[in-house]
Amino acid sequence: MNFFEKLTQRTTTSNSLLILGLDPNPEMMPQDQHTHQGQESLILALETWLKWVIEQTAELVCAYKPTLGFYEALGSEGLDLLLKVIQVIPDDIPIILDAKHGDINTSTVFAKTIFENWQVDAVTVSPYAGQDHIAPFLVYPDQGVFILCHTSNPGAVILQEYPTDEAPFYLQVIKEAKTWATPEQLFLEIGTTNLEVIKKVRYLAPERLLLMRSIWSKGNDIHEILKVSLNPMGQGVLIPIPQDFLKSKDLKEKVNNLNQDINKYRKSISQNLQNCELWSPNVCLLNSHPHQDLILQLYDIGCLLFGEYVQASGATFSYYIDLRKIISQPQLFHQVLNAYADILKTLNFERIAGIPYGSLPTATGLSLMLHHPMIYPRKEVKAHGTRRLIEGTFQSGEKVVVVDDILITGKSVKEGAEKLTSSGLIVEDIVVFIDHEQGVKDKLKEDGCNAYSVLTISEITETLYEAGRINEQQYKSFFKH
Ligand SMILES: O=P(O)(O)OC[C@H]1O[C@H](OP(=O)(O)OP(=O)(O)O)[C@H](O)[C@@H]1O
Numbered sequence: 209m210n211f212f213e214k215l216t217q218r219t220t221t222s223n224s225l226l227i228l229g230l231d232p233n234p235e236m237m238p239q240d241q242h243t244h245q246g247q248e249s250l251i252l253a254l255e256t257w258l259k260w261v262i263e264q265t266a267e268l269v270c271a272y273k274p275t276l277g278f279y280e281a282l283g284s285e286g287l288d289l290l291l292k293v294i295q296v297i298p299d300d301i302p303i304i305l306d307a308k309h310g311d312i313n314t315s316t317v318f319a320k321t322i323f324e325n326w327q328v329d330a331v332t333v334s335p336y337a338g339q340d341h342i343a344p345f346l347v348y349p350d351q352g353v354f355i356l357c358h359t360s361n362p363g364a365v366i367l368q369e370y371p372t373d374e375a376p377f378y379l380q381v382i383k384e385a386k387t388w389a390t391p392e393q394l395f396l397e398i399g400t401t402n403l404e405v406i407k408k409v410r411y412l413a414p415e416r417l418l419l420m421r422s423i424w425s426k427g428n429d430i431h432e433i434l435k436v437s438l439n440p441m442g443q444g445v446l447i448p449i450p451q452d453f454l455k456s457k458d459l460k461e462k463v464n465n466l467n468q469d470i471n472k473y474r475k476s477i478s479q480n481l482q483n484c485e486l487w488s489p490n491v492c493l494l495n496s497h498p499h500q501d502l503i504l505q506l507y508d509i510g511c512l513l514f515g516e517y518v519q520a521s522g523a524t525f526s527y528y529i530d531l532r533k534i535i536s537q538p539q540l541f542h543q544v545l546n547a548y549a550d551i552l553k554t555l556n557f558e559r560i561a562g563i564p565y566g567s568l569p570t571a572t573g574l575s576l577m578l579h580h581p582m583i584y585p586r587k588e589v590k591a592h593g594t595r596r597l598i599e600g601t602f603q604s605g606e607k608v609v610v611v612d613d614i615l616i617t618g619k620s621v622k623e624g625a626e627k628l629t630s631s632g633l634i635v636e637d638i639v640v641f642i643d644h645e646q647g648v649k650d651k652l653k654e655d656g657c658n659a660y661s662v663l664t665i666s667e668i669t670e671t672l673y674e675a676g677r678i679n680e681q682q683y684k685s686f687f688k689h
Protein backbone atom coordinates (compact mmCIF):
# COMPACT_ATOMS: atom_id res chain seq x y z
CA MET A 209 0.00 0.00 0.00
CA ASN A 210 1.48 3.39 -0.90
CA PHE A 211 1.46 6.50 1.30
CA PHE A 212 -1.58 8.01 -0.36
CA GLU A 213 -3.64 4.82 0.02
CA LYS A 214 -2.49 4.43 3.64
CA LEU A 215 -3.43 8.02 4.40
CA THR A 216 -6.80 7.71 2.65
CA GLN A 217 -7.56 4.53 4.58
CA ARG A 218 -6.47 6.12 7.84
CA THR A 219 -8.56 9.24 7.19
CA THR A 220 -11.58 6.98 6.85
CA THR A 221 -10.92 4.70 9.84
CA SER A 222 -10.08 7.58 12.20
CA ASN A 223 -12.70 9.85 10.59
CA SER A 224 -10.16 12.61 10.95
CA LEU A 225 -8.19 15.07 8.83
CA LEU A 226 -6.06 16.05 11.83
CA ILE A 227 -2.32 15.65 11.91
CA LEU A 228 -0.15 16.19 14.94
CA GLY A 229 3.39 17.54 15.05
CA LEU A 230 5.20 15.08 17.35
CA ASP A 231 8.06 17.31 18.39
CA PRO A 232 10.36 17.04 21.40
CA ASN A 233 10.01 20.74 22.07
CA PRO A 234 10.69 21.31 25.78
CA GLU A 235 8.71 24.56 25.61
CA MET A 236 5.54 22.68 24.74
CA MET A 237 5.96 19.99 27.41
CA PRO A 238 3.72 20.46 30.46
CA GLN A 239 6.01 21.67 33.31
CA ASP A 240 5.16 18.86 35.72
CA GLN A 241 6.34 16.26 33.17
CA HIS A 242 9.94 17.42 33.55
CA THR A 243 11.17 18.03 37.05
CA HIS A 244 14.76 16.70 36.79
CA GLN A 245 17.88 18.46 35.53
CA GLY A 246 20.38 17.51 32.77
CA GLN A 247 20.28 16.32 29.15
CA GLU A 248 19.70 12.65 29.94
CA SER A 249 16.75 13.38 32.15
CA LEU A 250 15.38 15.86 29.60
CA ILE A 251 15.47 13.23 26.81
CA LEU A 252 13.76 10.70 29.09
CA ALA A 253 11.09 13.21 30.02
CA LEU A 254 10.51 14.10 26.36
CA GLU A 255 10.24 10.43 25.43
CA THR A 256 7.69 9.75 28.19
CA TRP A 257 5.73 12.82 27.21
CA LEU A 258 5.68 12.03 23.46
CA LYS A 259 4.56 8.45 24.20
CA TRP A 260 1.75 9.86 26.32
CA VAL A 261 0.81 12.25 23.49
CA ILE A 262 0.62 9.31 21.05
CA GLU A 263 -1.55 7.31 23.50
CA GLN A 264 -3.91 10.25 23.89
CA THR A 265 -4.25 11.06 20.19
CA ALA A 266 -3.71 7.84 18.18
CA GLU A 267 -7.43 7.26 17.64
CA LEU A 268 -8.02 10.83 16.55
CA VAL A 269 -5.36 11.65 13.98
CA CYS A 270 -4.82 10.58 10.38
CA ALA A 271 -1.03 11.15 10.48
CA TYR A 272 1.84 12.20 12.73
CA LYS A 273 4.43 14.72 11.63
CA PRO A 274 7.72 14.69 13.58
CA THR A 275 9.91 17.70 12.79
CA LEU A 276 13.46 16.55 12.19
CA GLY A 277 14.96 19.85 13.38
CA PHE A 278 13.63 19.43 16.95
CA TYR A 279 15.25 15.99 17.20
CA GLU A 280 18.53 17.17 15.63
CA ALA A 281 18.68 20.00 18.15
CA LEU A 282 19.02 17.37 20.89
CA GLY A 283 22.16 15.90 19.30
CA SER A 284 22.72 12.20 18.69
CA GLU A 285 20.34 11.32 21.55
CA GLY A 286 17.71 13.30 19.67
CA LEU A 287 18.01 11.06 16.61
CA ASP A 288 17.77 7.98 18.87
CA LEU A 289 14.64 9.51 20.34
CA LEU A 290 13.16 10.02 16.85
CA LEU A 291 13.65 6.34 16.02
CA LYS A 292 11.99 5.34 19.31
CA VAL A 293 9.04 7.63 18.60
CA ILE A 294 8.69 6.17 15.07
CA GLN A 295 8.65 2.67 16.62
CA VAL A 296 5.84 3.56 19.01
CA ILE A 297 3.51 5.02 16.37
CA PRO A 298 0.89 2.39 15.38
CA ASP A 299 1.63 0.85 11.97
CA ASP A 300 -1.56 2.07 10.32
CA ILE A 301 -0.83 5.74 11.04
CA PRO A 302 1.29 7.39 8.32
CA ILE A 303 4.38 9.32 9.41
CA ILE A 304 5.29 12.51 7.55
CA LEU A 305 8.85 13.51 8.39
CA ASP A 306 8.99 17.29 8.41
CA ALA A 307 12.55 17.71 7.14
CA LYS A 308 12.19 20.57 4.59
CA HIS A 309 15.12 18.94 2.88
CA GLY A 310 16.74 21.29 0.36
CA ASP A 311 20.18 20.01 -0.57
CA ILE A 312 20.61 18.28 -3.91
CA ASN A 313 23.95 16.70 -2.95
CA THR A 314 22.43 14.74 -0.09
CA SER A 315 18.95 14.04 -1.41
CA THR A 316 19.71 10.49 -2.62
CA VAL A 317 21.29 9.30 0.62
CA PHE A 318 18.79 11.20 2.74
CA ALA A 319 15.84 9.61 0.88
CA LYS A 320 17.40 6.17 1.38
CA THR A 321 17.88 6.76 5.11
CA ILE A 322 14.43 8.06 5.87
CA PHE A 323 12.42 5.80 3.55
CA GLU A 324 14.42 2.56 3.78
CA ASN A 325 15.99 2.69 7.25
CA TRP A 326 13.58 4.81 9.25
CA GLN A 327 10.55 3.69 7.23
CA VAL A 328 8.73 7.00 7.29
CA ASP A 329 5.86 7.28 4.80
CA ALA A 330 6.38 10.82 3.47
CA VAL A 331 8.69 13.81 3.73
CA THR A 332 8.54 17.57 3.36
CA VAL A 333 11.05 19.16 0.97
CA SER A 334 12.02 22.62 -0.17
CA PRO A 335 11.47 23.14 -3.94
CA TYR A 336 14.25 25.67 -4.45
CA ALA A 337 16.79 23.24 -5.95
CA GLY A 338 14.26 22.10 -8.57
CA GLN A 339 13.06 18.80 -9.90
CA ASP A 340 16.45 17.06 -9.81
CA HIS A 341 16.55 17.57 -6.05
CA ILE A 342 13.06 16.11 -5.62
CA ALA A 343 13.56 13.17 -8.05
CA PRO A 344 15.56 10.98 -5.59
CA PHE A 345 12.54 11.11 -3.24
CA LEU A 346 10.08 10.40 -6.04
CA VAL A 347 11.87 7.23 -7.12
CA TYR A 348 10.22 5.64 -4.08
CA PRO A 349 6.75 5.07 -5.58
CA ASP A 350 5.18 4.09 -2.25
CA GLN A 351 6.33 7.20 -0.41
CA GLY A 352 4.88 10.72 -0.53
CA VAL A 353 6.55 14.09 -0.99
CA PHE A 354 5.19 17.39 0.30
CA ILE A 355 6.56 20.48 -1.45
CA LEU A 356 6.89 23.59 0.68
CA CYS A 357 5.03 26.25 -1.34
CA HIS A 358 4.08 28.96 1.09
CA THR A 359 5.04 29.83 4.67
CA SER A 360 3.42 32.21 7.12
CA ASN A 361 6.73 33.74 8.09
CA PRO A 362 6.47 37.53 7.53
CA GLY A 363 10.07 37.65 6.26
CA ALA A 364 9.16 35.26 3.43
CA VAL A 365 6.67 37.69 1.85
CA ILE A 366 9.37 39.48 -0.14
CA LEU A 367 10.20 36.23 -1.93
CA GLN A 368 6.87 34.43 -2.00
CA GLU A 369 4.86 37.34 -3.34
CA TYR A 370 7.49 38.40 -5.89
CA PRO A 371 7.06 39.87 -8.51
CA THR A 372 3.33 40.71 -8.56
CA ASP A 373 0.15 39.92 -6.64
CA GLU A 374 -1.33 38.38 -9.80
CA ALA A 375 1.56 36.01 -10.46
CA PRO A 376 3.42 35.49 -7.18
CA PHE A 377 6.39 33.16 -6.96
CA TYR A 378 4.61 30.65 -4.68
CA LEU A 379 2.03 30.00 -7.40
CA GLN A 380 4.85 29.49 -9.90
CA VAL A 381 6.29 26.89 -7.49
CA ILE A 382 2.95 25.07 -7.52
CA LYS A 383 2.64 25.21 -11.32
CA GLU A 384 6.12 23.76 -11.66
CA ALA A 385 5.75 21.14 -8.90
CA LYS A 386 2.53 19.84 -10.48
CA THR A 387 4.62 18.64 -13.43
CA TRP A 388 6.99 16.65 -11.19
CA ALA A 389 4.71 13.84 -10.04
CA THR A 390 1.12 12.66 -9.84
CA PRO A 391 -1.42 13.92 -7.28
CA GLU A 392 -1.06 10.52 -5.57
CA GLN A 393 2.63 11.11 -4.85
CA LEU A 394 3.27 14.84 -4.65
CA PHE A 395 1.42 17.18 -2.31
CA LEU A 396 1.66 20.81 -1.23
CA GLU A 397 2.56 22.35 2.13
CA ILE A 398 0.87 25.69 2.69
CA GLY A 399 1.56 27.77 5.78
CA THR A 400 -0.66 30.81 5.95
CA THR A 401 -3.17 32.74 7.99
CA ASN A 402 -4.54 34.31 4.82
CA LEU A 403 -7.63 32.69 3.32
CA GLU A 404 -6.95 34.38 -0.04
CA VAL A 405 -3.71 32.42 -0.35
CA ILE A 406 -5.56 29.13 0.24
CA LYS A 407 -8.17 30.10 -2.36
CA LYS A 408 -5.51 30.83 -4.96
CA VAL A 409 -3.73 27.55 -4.24
CA ARG A 410 -6.98 25.60 -4.50
CA TYR A 411 -7.83 27.25 -7.78
CA LEU A 412 -4.48 26.30 -9.26
CA ALA A 413 -4.23 22.83 -7.72
CA PRO A 414 -7.72 21.48 -7.03
CA GLU A 415 -6.43 17.92 -7.25
CA ARG A 416 -3.59 18.16 -4.70
CA LEU A 417 -3.63 17.20 -1.04
CA LEU A 418 -2.75 20.26 1.07
CA LEU A 419 -0.78 20.07 4.28
CA MET A 420 -1.88 23.21 6.12
CA ARG A 421 0.42 25.02 8.56
CA SER A 422 0.15 28.03 10.88
CA ILE A 423 -3.55 28.40 10.21
CA TRP A 424 -4.41 29.10 13.83
CA SER A 425 -2.13 32.09 14.39
CA LYS A 426 -4.65 34.84 13.69
CA GLY A 427 -7.54 33.14 15.45
CA ASN A 428 -8.96 32.10 12.08
CA ASP A 429 -12.31 30.35 12.10
CA ILE A 430 -11.77 26.69 11.19
CA HIS A 431 -14.97 26.68 9.14
CA GLU A 432 -13.63 29.47 6.92
CA ILE A 433 -10.40 27.53 6.43
CA LEU A 434 -12.27 24.35 5.58
CA LYS A 435 -14.57 26.19 3.21
CA VAL A 436 -11.68 27.29 1.00
CA SER A 437 -9.49 24.21 1.30
CA LEU A 438 -11.65 21.07 1.29
CA ASN A 439 -12.30 19.28 -1.96
CA PRO A 440 -15.89 18.45 -3.00
CA MET A 441 -15.67 15.10 -1.19
CA GLY A 442 -14.88 16.92 2.08
CA GLN A 443 -11.25 15.76 1.93
CA GLY A 444 -7.96 16.80 0.35
CA VAL A 445 -6.54 18.70 3.28
CA LEU A 446 -4.56 17.87 6.43
CA ILE A 447 -5.34 20.13 9.39
CA PRO A 448 -2.65 20.61 12.07
CA ILE A 449 -3.67 20.25 15.70
CA PRO A 450 -2.77 23.55 17.45
CA GLN A 451 0.55 23.03 19.23
CA ASP A 452 -0.67 24.66 22.44
CA PHE A 453 -3.09 21.73 22.91
CA LEU A 454 0.01 19.72 23.83
CA LYS A 455 0.47 21.71 27.01
CA SER A 456 -2.95 20.65 28.22
CA LYS A 457 -3.81 17.73 30.46
CA ASP A 458 -7.09 17.49 28.51
CA LEU A 459 -5.29 16.87 25.21
CA LYS A 460 -7.54 13.99 24.13
CA GLU A 461 -10.75 15.87 24.87
CA LYS A 462 -9.54 18.98 23.04
CA VAL A 463 -8.48 17.02 19.95
CA ASN A 464 -11.75 15.12 19.99
CA ASN A 465 -13.79 18.34 20.16
CA LEU A 466 -11.81 19.87 17.30
CA ASN A 467 -12.26 16.74 15.20
CA GLN A 468 -16.01 16.68 15.83
CA ASP A 469 -16.29 20.33 14.88
CA ILE A 470 -14.38 19.70 11.62
CA ASN A 471 -16.43 16.60 10.82
CA LYS A 472 -19.71 18.42 11.42
CA TYR A 473 -18.65 21.00 8.86
CA ARG A 474 -17.44 18.33 6.40
CA LYS A 475 -20.80 16.61 6.68
CA SER A 476 -22.68 19.83 6.09
CA ILE A 477 -20.73 20.63 2.92
CA SER A 478 -21.14 17.16 1.47
CA GLN A 479 -24.91 17.53 2.03
CA ASN A 480 -24.83 20.98 0.54
CA LEU A 481 -22.82 20.65 -2.65
CA GLN A 482 -24.63 23.54 -4.26
CA ASN A 483 -22.30 25.81 -2.30
CA CYS A 484 -20.21 26.87 -5.28
CA GLU A 485 -17.85 29.02 -3.25
CA LEU A 486 -15.68 26.03 -2.40
CA TRP A 487 -12.27 26.26 -4.10
CA SER A 488 -13.10 29.22 -6.28
CA PRO A 489 -16.10 31.21 -7.33
CA ASN A 490 -15.95 30.16 -10.96
CA VAL A 491 -15.54 26.42 -10.46
CA CYS A 492 -19.05 25.26 -9.64
CA LEU A 493 -19.16 21.94 -7.83
CA LEU A 494 -22.74 21.07 -8.54
CA ASN A 495 -22.36 19.87 -12.10
CA SER A 496 -18.62 19.63 -12.27
CA HIS A 497 -17.31 17.19 -14.87
CA PRO A 498 -15.43 14.21 -13.39
CA HIS A 499 -12.45 15.20 -15.55
CA GLN A 500 -12.76 18.90 -14.75
CA ASP A 501 -9.25 19.17 -13.35
CA LEU A 502 -7.75 17.39 -16.32
CA ILE A 503 -9.63 19.63 -18.77
CA LEU A 504 -8.44 22.79 -16.97
CA GLN A 505 -4.84 21.62 -16.92
CA LEU A 506 -4.93 20.69 -20.62
CA TYR A 507 -6.28 24.13 -21.36
CA ASP A 508 -3.63 25.78 -19.17
CA ILE A 509 -0.77 24.11 -21.03
CA GLY A 510 -2.19 25.05 -24.44
CA CYS A 511 -3.61 21.72 -25.65
CA LEU A 512 -7.10 23.17 -26.06
CA LEU A 513 -7.09 26.29 -28.21
CA PHE A 514 -10.12 28.50 -28.85
CA GLY A 515 -10.19 30.81 -31.89
CA GLU A 516 -10.52 30.41 -35.67
CA TYR A 517 -8.48 27.40 -36.83
CA VAL A 518 -8.30 25.72 -40.24
CA GLN A 519 -8.51 21.93 -39.93
CA ALA A 520 -6.86 19.25 -42.10
CA SER A 521 -10.17 18.89 -43.95
CA GLY A 522 -10.03 22.60 -44.92
CA ALA A 523 -12.98 23.46 -42.68
CA THR A 524 -12.63 26.27 -40.11
CA PHE A 525 -13.55 25.45 -36.51
CA SER A 526 -13.73 27.68 -33.45
CA TYR A 527 -11.09 25.55 -31.72
CA TYR A 528 -8.05 23.40 -32.32
CA ILE A 529 -7.04 20.45 -30.19
CA ASP A 530 -3.31 19.88 -29.95
CA LEU A 531 -2.70 16.95 -27.65
CA ARG A 532 0.81 16.39 -28.97
CA LYS A 533 2.23 18.68 -26.25
CA ILE A 534 1.16 16.29 -23.51
CA ILE A 535 4.32 14.18 -23.79
CA SER A 536 6.33 17.00 -22.24
CA GLN A 537 4.15 17.10 -19.09
CA PRO A 538 4.68 13.68 -17.51
CA GLN A 539 2.34 14.23 -14.57
CA LEU A 540 -0.51 15.32 -16.81
CA PHE A 541 0.30 12.67 -19.39
CA HIS A 542 -0.07 10.12 -16.62
CA GLN A 543 -3.56 11.43 -15.82
CA VAL A 544 -4.50 11.28 -19.51
CA LEU A 545 -3.26 7.67 -19.71
CA ASN A 546 -5.29 6.76 -16.62
CA ALA A 547 -8.41 8.16 -18.26
CA TYR A 548 -7.82 6.08 -21.43
CA ALA A 549 -6.97 3.04 -19.29
CA ASP A 550 -10.33 3.23 -17.49
CA ILE A 551 -11.99 2.57 -20.87
CA LEU A 552 -9.47 0.03 -22.15
CA LYS A 553 -9.87 -2.04 -18.98
CA THR A 554 -13.50 -2.70 -19.96
CA LEU A 555 -12.53 -4.08 -23.39
CA ASN A 556 -11.18 -7.38 -24.66
CA PHE A 557 -8.01 -7.24 -26.76
CA GLU A 558 -4.57 -8.72 -27.22
CA ARG A 559 -2.67 -5.76 -28.67
CA ILE A 560 -2.82 -1.95 -28.57
CA ALA A 561 -2.34 -0.07 -31.86
CA GLY A 562 -1.49 3.64 -31.85
CA ILE A 563 -2.31 5.88 -34.82
CA PRO A 564 0.84 7.79 -35.88
CA TYR A 565 2.26 10.15 -35.07
CA GLY A 566 0.31 11.89 -32.33
CA SER A 567 -0.88 8.76 -30.58
CA LEU A 568 2.25 6.63 -30.61
CA PRO A 569 3.42 7.86 -27.17
CA THR A 570 -0.08 7.28 -25.77
CA ALA A 571 -0.20 3.72 -27.10
CA THR A 572 3.29 3.12 -25.67
CA GLY A 573 2.22 4.43 -22.24
CA LEU A 574 -0.93 2.30 -22.25
CA SER A 575 1.01 -0.75 -23.34
CA LEU A 576 3.38 -0.37 -20.38
CA MET A 577 0.58 0.47 -17.98
CA LEU A 578 -1.79 -2.35 -18.98
CA HIS A 579 0.84 -4.94 -19.94
CA HIS A 580 -0.45 -5.49 -23.49
CA PRO A 581 1.98 -5.47 -26.42
CA MET A 582 1.86 -2.56 -28.80
CA ILE A 583 1.92 -2.37 -32.61
CA TYR A 584 1.23 0.44 -35.05
CA PRO A 585 0.15 0.82 -38.67
CA ARG A 586 2.63 3.03 -40.53
CA LYS A 587 1.42 6.31 -41.96
CA GLU A 588 3.54 5.75 -45.06
CA VAL A 589 5.34 2.54 -46.02
CA LYS A 590 9.07 3.00 -46.58
CA ALA A 591 10.56 2.17 -49.95
CA HIS A 592 13.57 0.57 -48.27
CA GLY A 593 14.37 -1.84 -45.45
CA THR A 594 11.59 -4.18 -44.33
CA ARG A 595 8.84 -2.08 -46.02
CA ARG A 596 6.43 -3.08 -43.28
CA LEU A 597 2.89 -1.78 -43.11
CA ILE A 598 2.59 -2.69 -39.43
CA GLU A 599 5.45 -2.23 -36.96
CA GLY A 600 5.77 -4.61 -34.04
CA THR A 601 4.99 -8.31 -33.98
CA PHE A 602 1.57 -9.96 -33.98
CA GLN A 603 -0.32 -13.11 -34.91
CA SER A 604 -3.06 -13.09 -37.48
CA GLY A 605 -6.48 -13.35 -35.78
CA GLU A 606 -5.48 -11.33 -32.70
CA LYS A 607 -7.81 -8.64 -31.40
CA VAL A 608 -6.46 -5.10 -31.47
CA VAL A 609 -7.79 -1.97 -29.79
CA VAL A 610 -7.00 1.17 -31.80
CA VAL A 611 -5.97 4.25 -29.83
CA ASP A 612 -6.01 7.80 -31.18
CA ASP A 613 -6.17 11.28 -29.68
CA ILE A 614 -9.07 12.89 -31.53
CA LEU A 615 -11.90 11.82 -33.83
CA ILE A 616 -12.71 14.51 -36.36
CA THR A 617 -13.72 12.95 -39.68
CA GLY A 618 -12.62 9.46 -38.59
CA LYS A 619 -10.34 9.17 -41.64
CA SER A 620 -7.17 8.45 -39.63
CA VAL A 621 -8.60 5.69 -37.43
CA LYS A 622 -10.43 4.13 -40.40
CA GLU A 623 -7.27 4.02 -42.49
CA GLY A 624 -5.30 2.64 -39.55
CA ALA A 625 -7.91 -0.01 -38.80
CA GLU A 626 -8.00 -1.05 -42.48
CA LYS A 627 -4.23 -1.57 -42.51
CA LEU A 628 -4.53 -3.73 -39.40
CA THR A 629 -7.42 -5.84 -40.71
CA SER A 630 -5.73 -6.26 -44.10
CA SER A 631 -2.88 -7.86 -42.14
CA GLY A 632 -5.21 -10.39 -40.55
CA LEU A 633 -5.90 -8.60 -37.26
CA ILE A 634 -9.37 -8.01 -35.79
CA VAL A 635 -10.38 -4.44 -34.90
CA GLU A 636 -13.64 -4.05 -33.01
CA ASP A 637 -12.83 -1.20 -30.64
CA ILE A 638 -11.41 2.29 -31.08
CA VAL A 639 -10.64 4.54 -28.11
CA VAL A 640 -9.96 8.25 -28.50
CA PHE A 641 -9.41 10.99 -25.96
CA ILE A 642 -11.71 13.57 -27.55
CA ASP A 643 -14.71 13.07 -29.83
CA HIS A 644 -15.48 15.99 -32.08
CA GLU A 645 -19.13 14.79 -32.13
CA GLN A 646 -19.88 14.88 -35.84
CA GLY A 647 -21.63 11.53 -35.90
CA VAL A 648 -18.37 9.67 -36.67
CA LYS A 649 -18.93 7.19 -33.84
CA ASP A 650 -22.20 6.13 -35.50
CA LYS A 651 -20.55 5.77 -38.89
CA LEU A 652 -17.80 3.61 -37.36
CA LYS A 653 -20.48 1.52 -35.68
CA GLU A 654 -22.06 0.87 -39.09
CA ASP A 655 -18.64 -0.42 -40.19
CA GLY A 656 -18.57 -2.81 -37.22
CA CYS A 657 -16.37 -0.77 -34.85
CA ASN A 658 -17.30 0.53 -31.40
CA ALA A 659 -15.73 3.92 -30.74
CA TYR A 660 -15.28 5.24 -27.18
CA SER A 661 -14.05 8.64 -26.06
CA VAL A 662 -12.84 9.97 -22.71
CA LEU A 663 -14.28 13.43 -23.45
CA THR A 664 -16.41 15.18 -26.01
CA ILE A 665 -15.60 18.61 -27.36
CA SER A 666 -18.83 20.04 -25.94
CA GLU A 667 -18.03 18.69 -22.44
CA ILE A 668 -14.68 20.45 -22.71
CA THR A 669 -16.24 23.71 -23.86
CA GLU A 670 -18.91 23.67 -21.12
CA THR A 671 -16.30 22.98 -18.43
CA LEU A 672 -13.94 25.72 -19.61
CA TYR A 673 -16.77 28.21 -19.75
CA GLU A 674 -18.04 27.31 -16.26
CA ALA A 675 -14.51 27.67 -14.89
CA GLY A 676 -14.09 31.06 -16.53
CA ARG A 677 -11.26 29.91 -18.79
CA ILE A 678 -13.09 30.87 -22.00
CA ASN A 679 -15.38 33.86 -22.40
CA GLU A 680 -18.98 34.03 -23.52
CA GLN A 681 -18.06 34.88 -27.10
CA GLN A 682 -15.78 31.85 -27.40
CA TYR A 683 -18.44 29.69 -25.78
CA LYS A 684 -21.19 30.93 -28.09
CA SER A 685 -19.12 30.65 -31.25
CA PHE A 686 -18.48 27.00 -30.41
CA PHE A 687 -22.19 26.24 -30.10
CA LYS A 688 -23.04 28.27 -33.22
CA HIS A 689 -20.66 26.06 -35.14
O1 LIG B 1 -10.54 12.06 -37.62
P1 LIG B 1 -9.56 12.74 -38.52
O2 LIG B 1 -10.18 13.70 -39.48
O3 LIG B 1 -8.66 11.75 -39.22
O4 LIG B 1 -8.63 13.67 -37.61
C1 LIG B 1 -8.00 13.19 -36.46
C2 LIG B 1 -6.56 12.92 -36.70
O5 LIG B 1 -5.88 14.14 -36.98
C3 LIG B 1 -4.69 14.22 -36.20
O6 LIG B 1 -3.61 13.62 -36.80
P2 LIG B 1 -2.77 14.31 -37.95
O7 LIG B 1 -3.17 13.70 -39.24
O8 LIG B 1 -2.91 15.78 -37.83
O9 LIG B 1 -1.30 13.87 -37.74
P3 LIG B 1 -0.22 13.56 -36.63
O10 LIG B 1 -0.85 12.67 -35.60
O11 LIG B 1 0.74 12.81 -37.45
O12 LIG B 1 0.28 14.84 -36.11
C4 LIG B 1 -5.04 13.45 -34.97
O13 LIG B 1 -3.87 12.98 -34.28
C5 LIG B 1 -5.92 12.33 -35.47
O14 LIG B 1 -5.16 11.20 -35.80
Ligand SMILES: O=C(O)c1cc(=O)[nH]c(=O)[nH]1
Pocket residue numbers: 518519520521527528529530531614616
Ligand atom coordinates in the same frame (compact mmCIF):
# COMPACT_ATOMS: atom_id res chain seq x y z
O1 LIG C 1 -6.74 17.08 -38.51
C1 LIG C 1 -7.36 17.99 -37.93
O2 LIG C 1 -8.22 18.68 -38.45
C2 LIG C 1 -7.09 18.20 -36.47
C3 LIG C 1 -6.08 17.53 -35.86
C4 LIG C 1 -5.88 17.72 -34.50
O3 LIG C 1 -4.99 17.15 -33.87
N1 LIG C 1 -6.68 18.59 -33.85
C5 LIG C 1 -7.68 19.26 -34.44
O4 LIG C 1 -8.39 20.04 -33.78
N2 LIG C 1 -7.86 19.06 -35.77
